[in-house]
Amino acid sequence: MDKRPPAITANQLTKRFGNFTAVNQVGFTVKTGEIFGFLGPNGSGKTTTIRMTLGLLKPSSGSVEVLGIRVDGNAARMRPRIGYMSQRFSLYNDLTVMQNLHFYGAAYGLRNTLLEERIEEALVMAGLEGRGKNKTRDLSGGWRQRLALSAAILHRPEILFLDEPTSGVDPISRRAFWDLLYHLVSTPVMNADKKHTVTVFVTTHYMDEAEHCHRLAFIQHGNIIAQGSPAQIKSEVMRGQVLEIAPSNAVQAVKVLRDARESGKLPVDEIELYGSLVHVVAPEIKSHEKTIRESLKNAGIDPGQLSIIDPSLEDVFIACMKN
Ligand SMILES: Nc1ncnc2c1ncn2[C@@H]1O[C@H](COP(=O)(O)OP(=O)(O)OP(=O)(O)O)[C@@H](O)[C@H]1O
């Protein structure tokens, strides 16, 4: 059992804008030292939840504690111990790499030798040694994200909030960014002369990134609809089995199978295109295999290989969002 107090505890956190409820009674606990992923479609309430957690937005009701501090009214006390990479880009494009780091370091209260040391370390971590004089706007998206992450941790925060840190970044750069995150959570930091384990709270749309989180929460229309480790979510939340089909024409196969479902011949839950494959989800998928093969053959499509597979997080996410 982990006896450390949780890094973040949200209780019935709610935000209304006029009559519209953007975040509805959201509750979650983030353990110290974990990477916690917050997933949801556009407009589902991720940024609003982060802003309430950081004390930047007052909840309509509910409460949140960060590092054991109740955020309401105490945000100033908690802020030196957290880092935030906001969704809208936080670096100044007109400044050089070095000037951005100086700006953030000074804003976090770092001075003199300590500031210089931390900037040197940040440049190494971001892989930007020797590029301190480059204008930030000239860096590619992936390098800018790494620089923004390095800037957000100059003051060695205990919790790092990252709001879609890798959106619009290519897969190789995303991988490099995640390697940095793993490195961060596995390396204790010194803050206020004490050693701390780093915790990461990250929002993302990328399912491959979600697989890399220790635990996840799915949010939809402001409500948390699933929560747990990726393995737990896959085994507990997903009620159906997934049949993967490799037909000769996947796009056409989806259409044919959906028509069969419409007509009542194929009572399954999901029929989704996965690149050149098709995933069909139903509680007892084996009992539908014959109908699937026949429907495809009748439409002149070779059904190819049919195999029951473990659901991916994407299967689970799509199933959850449709319920
Ligand atoms: N200040 C505000 N006033 C009114 N409505 C708002 C305000 N801020 C957010 N909203 C609304 O609340 C909902 C949730 O927004 P939020 O930015 O939290 O979503 P999100 O999950 O972060 O989306 P995205 O993936 O696009 O970043 C949206 O419908 C948004 O339009």
Ligand SMILES: [Mg+2]
């Ligand atoms: Mg957002």
